Amino acid sequence: MQQNQQKLTKAFTESLGIDAQQVSDDLAYNSIPQWDSTAHMILIAEIENVFNLMLDTDDIIDMSSFAQAKTILAKYEVDFA
Numbered sequence: 001m002q003q004n005q006q007k008l009t010k011a012f013t014e015s016l017g018i019d020a021q022q023v024s025d026d027l028a029y030n031s032i033p034q035w036d037s038t039a040h041m042i043l044i045a046e047i048e049n050v051f052n053l054m055l056d057t058d059d060i061i062d063m064s065s066f067a068q069a070k071t072i073l074a075k076y077e078v079d080f081a
Contacts, residue, residue, distance in 0.1 A: 004051075004080055008069060011050050015043035025067035051078055 009023045016034040029035050035043075044060050051073065055063075059072045070080045 004073075004078055005070075007050050008047070008066070008073070008080075011043065011046040012066060012069075015039060015046045023066055025065070025070075028065040029063075047073070051076070053078075 009020055012018070012023045012027070013020050016032070016039050018032065018034055022032070027035075029040060040063075044055060044063065047063075047069065048054055053076050055072070055076075059075070063069050063072055074080065
């Protein structure tokens, strides 16, 4: 759903301090200086808060890109179709 895409984009922009134009499926961990290990944990907390869920440790580690975030969230019944 478009609303979930917007919510996820906002989580990325607020957590990483970047513009929405920088958020795309190609955005990946350590591909920009703002997305480091500390920002990753802030991002995870924001995603969990926005979507009201708790991510498994493996999913936190595997969330290495915006595209991967959508794939992982789909496992938690968050629809992006």
